[in-house]
Amino acid sequence: MTFDTRSSSLPRNATLYRVDSAHFFDGDGDGRGDLAGVLLQLDYFTRLGVDGLVLTRHDRRGLAEGYWQAIADRLQQAGLSLWLEEYRHYRSWPQGQILPLCTLVDHGPVGLTHWLEKRAQGGAAIWATGGQDLARVVSRCGGGDLKVALPYLALLACLPGPVSLWQGEELGLPHAAEPGDTRGNRSPLPWVEYPEQSPVAQQPMQRRVATEHRAMAVSRQEQEPDSPLNQCRRLLQWRRRQPLVANGRIDVTGLHDGLLWVRLVGEQPSLTVVLNLLPYRQHHHLPPQTRGWQAELTLGQAEMSDDHTLNLGGFAAAIVRPKEQE
Numbered sequence: 001m002t003f004d005t006r007s008s009s010l011p012r013n014a015t016l017y018r019v020d021s022a023h024f025f026d027g028d029g030d031g032r033g034d035l036a037g038v039l040l041q042l043d044y045f046t047r048l049g050v051d052g053l054v055l056t057r058h059d060r061r062g063l064a065e066g067y068w069q070a071i072a073d074r075l076q077q078a079g080l081s082l083w084l085e086e087y088r089h090y091r092s093w094p095q096g097q098i099l100p101l102c103t104l105v106d107h108g109p110v111g112l113t114h115w116l117e118k119r120a121q122g123g124a125a126i127w128a129t130g131g132q133d134l135a136r137v138v139s140r141c142g143g144g145d146l147k148v149a150l151p152y153l154a155l156l157a158c159l160p161g162p163v164s165l166w167q168g169e170e171l172g173l174p175h176a177a178e179p180g181d182t183r184g185n186r187s188p189l190p191w192v193e194y195p196e197q198s199p200v201a202q203q204p205m206q207r208r209v210a211t212e213h214r215a216m217a218v219s220r221q222e223q224e225p226d227s228p229l230n231q232c233r234r235l236l237q238w239r240r241r242q243p244l245v246a247n248g249r250i251d252v253t254g255l256h257d258g259l260l261w262v263r264l265v266g267e268q269p270s271l272t273v274v275l276n277l278l279p280y281r282q283h284h285h286l287p288p289q290t291r292g293w294q295a296e297l298t299l300g301q302a303e304m305s306d307d308h309t310l311n312l313g314g315f316a317a318a319i320v321r322p323k324e325q326e
Contacts, residue, residue: 010092010099013246014051015157015236016083016164020132021059023188024167029201033188035059035071042078044218048170048229049236052081054090056132068093090126090164099162103128104137109255116262119159120250127159130166133182139175141277146172146216147315149228150299151260151275154317157235158262158273160248165232168213171221172228176210184210190217231299238297238319243268259284259312271296271321279314286310291323 019038027036038053045053053075060068072082072093082093089100102125104115119127129152130137142148149172156163168189177184187210192198195206197219209217221227239245248266255261258278264271274284281301286293286308293308301313310318 010052010081010097010162011246012161013239013242014162015049015239016052016054016090016126016162017045017048017050018054018056018085018128018131018164018166019059020056020167020186023186025189025191026202026205031204033205039071039074042075042080045080046078047233049233049240050080050165052083054083054085054164056085060084100125101128101164102126103131103134105134112260113253113255116250116253119161120253122249124161126162126164127156128164128166129156130169130185132166132185134185135182136166136173136175136185137169138172139184142315145279145315146174146228147279147300148277150231151277151315151317153228153232153235154273154275154299154319155260155262157239158245158264158271158319160245160250160264170229170232171213171216171218173213173216176212187213190214192219193217234297235299242271244271258282269321269324271319273317273319274310274312275317276300276312276315281311281313284310284312286320289322293320294323295320 021035021038022033024033025037025041026032027034027040075082083090084093089098091098102118105111134140137152138146138149141152153169175184176187188205188208190209190213192206193214195203198206218229221229224230244264244266248264248268250262251265252263253261258276259282260275260277261284262273272286276282288308293304295304296319298318300316302316302318303311304320305311310320312318
């Protein structure tokens with residue numbers, strides 16, 4: 001298959017959201033999620049900071065093209081583009097631009113390094129760490145430790161080129177079944193901790209939320225400044241305004257003993273992203289700089305010592321850059 005990678009309305013720093021409407025929000029009170037529910041929650045996507053929605057192949061069964069145009073119009077009013085998931089690629093609606101999807105499948109050192117090397121080679125593609133046919137990234141890459149959501153969200157946010165979130169990754173949800181059972185990736189999104197907290201029409205669907213997801217409900221994470229949801233919002237806001245994500249490239253990557261670093265270069269001063277993928281504290285020695293280093297963004301327990309050593313707590317992340325002349 002030949003992919004059309006010519007000029008696109010999708011910026012290189014864009015973030016898409018793969019929504020599974022049947023398990024997102026019940027818009028008509030029949031106990032199942034639907035496209036009407038997606039349209040009722042457009043404010044959720046705009047507050048999150050995504051630029052477009054991707055509807056899966058399950059969403060498109062039996063619907064006429066005219067209906068897709070109506071959805072595209074609603075999304076455009078909210079500042080969102082519409083994409084349709086095809087086999088291993090996304091297609092924009094109605095323009096028809098096609099971009100291949102490159103998903104992190106093997107989370108081990110070799111697989112992660114190979115995935116980043118493909119990103120460093122350039123080319124038009126959309127990058128993702130999760131999908132409907134995979135166990136959730138928290139369970140697949142962190143052994144179920146919920147804190148691993150932060151470094152993987154930070155990894156996506158710093159990649160030059162469009163990226164895609166799978167529904168629930170912004171909440172740091174674990175897999176709700178055995179790893180090989182893809183149904184664990186499609187539990188209804190937890191909007192509230194207890195079904196009785198939602199309107200009567202939404203309660204049947206909220207009763208089907210996985211037990212392990214209830215404490216990670218949107219309503220609860222909204223109130224916690226350091227929750228995965230609010231950290232994801234911070235990251236996507238940073239991504240939108242960072243020129244090196246929009247116009248730069250990956251220059252160097254490294255992975256050693258669970259400590260991952262990525263260097264972005266371009267016309268602006270370089271950025272170094274350091275991620276601790278393990279649950280215990282680690283140190284990363286930054287190369288000497290004339291004026292030293294300063295933190296651009298930190299997540300979790302991250303601090304810099306006077307000798308330019310980054311001290312990262314378990315599953316913490318830091319984005320740093322050389323200090324500029326004052």
